[in-house]
Amino acid sequence: MNLAESKKRENRMISIFEQIFEVKRADIDQLKKSLPLDELKKMAQDRPPCRDFKGALTGRECAVIAEVKFRSPSKGLLRAGLDPAVVAEIYERNGAAAISVLTDRPFFGGEKFYLNVIRRTVGLPVLRKDFIIDSWQVYESRMLGADAILLIVGMLEDRQLREYLDLAGTLGLAALVEVHDHEELERAVRANAGIIGINNRNLKNFITDLNTTLELVSSIPGDRFVVTESGIRSREDVQRMMSAGITAFLIGETLMTAPDIGLKLRQLLGKEDAVS
Numbered sequence: 001m002n003l004a005e006s007k008k009r010e011n012r013m014i015s016i017f018e019q020i021f022e023v024k025r026a027d028i029d030q031l032k033k034s035l036p037l038d039e040l041k042k043m044a045q046d047r048p049p050c051r052d053f054k055g056a057l058t059g060r061e062c063a064v065i066a067e068v069k070f071r072s073p074s075k076g077l078l079r080a081g082l083d084p085a086v087v088a089e090i091y092e093r094n095g096a097a098a099i100s101v102l103t104d105r106p107f108f109g110g111e112k113f114y115l116n117v118i119r120r121t122v123g124l125p126v127l128r129k130d131f132i133i134d135s136w137q138v139y140e141s142r143m144l145g146a147d148a149i150l151l152i153v154g155m156l157e158d159r160q161l162r163e164y165l166d167l168a169g170t171l172g173l174a175a176l177v178e179v180h181d182h183e184e185l186e187r188a189v190r191a192n193a194g195i196i197g198i199n200n201r202n203l204k205n206f207i208t209d210l211n212t213t214l215e216l217v218s219s220i221p222g223d224r225f226v227v228t229e230s231g232i233r234s235r236e237d238v239q240r241m242m243s244a245g246i247t248a249f250l251i252g253e254t255l256m257t258a259p260d261i262g263l264k265l266r267q268l269l270g271k272e273d274a275v276s
């Protein structure tokens, strides 16, 4: 791709990024009207305790957070006709450490109720994957049955990032704080994020590059837990990251598009010889 093409692509993608923001904003404003914060807070309090997301990831040589994602803005439909609970169950049976679930409908074909359905089916902690831009959604995540939430630094101001991190902690939710470059990483560290996700996919142009992780990982203080996210396709990719000290991997597309999802997961974990 030449520079002009890549710029053109970036401009088009920025508009998707902005679109996501606008759609979410309108959606939340609407939801707030039908479920006022006070009621939502009560519902969130009634949930059973969260499963330990960080605990599930630590102490393993290679921990995979396996993602339930049926479509993506960049690739369109990834998989049709599969029950989310069945996918999660396959993930659990084949060695996943945790499950990530897309709950965004317009862009990723997800549903909020998937969280609860999946949490009832498996014993693993469940991460809610969505675009959180309002504290209302942090309470909502707890109410929906999430054990952990994603906070995307590039979508938040420092003030929001700190507020949502604190709130998540108070509600018992873990937070995976996602960064894509040095500036975002610094902001995440300053906000005291304990689990930092390095997204190899640039959310502005959707290009994935595993070097993003390799470039950022050495700047992360040793007391933070690191997850590499997106674009991991093979056992070789996993091993490349492992040699840089990474032990946790968030993997979606490769699993969701595999003819045999369980086999693919075992291959990524190094439990099965890879043919691909």
Ligand SMILES: O=P(O)(O)OC[C@@H](O)[C@@H](O)c1c[nH]c2ccccc12
Residues within 6 Å of the ligand: 067, 069, 129, 130, 152, 178, 199, 229, 230, 231, 232, 250, 251, 252, 253, 254
């Ligand atoms: O499908 P992949 O390339 O394995 O990536 C998984 C996950 O990292 C990706 O879905 C993701 C990372 N950050 C996000 C933010 C919103 C939506 C989705 C994402």
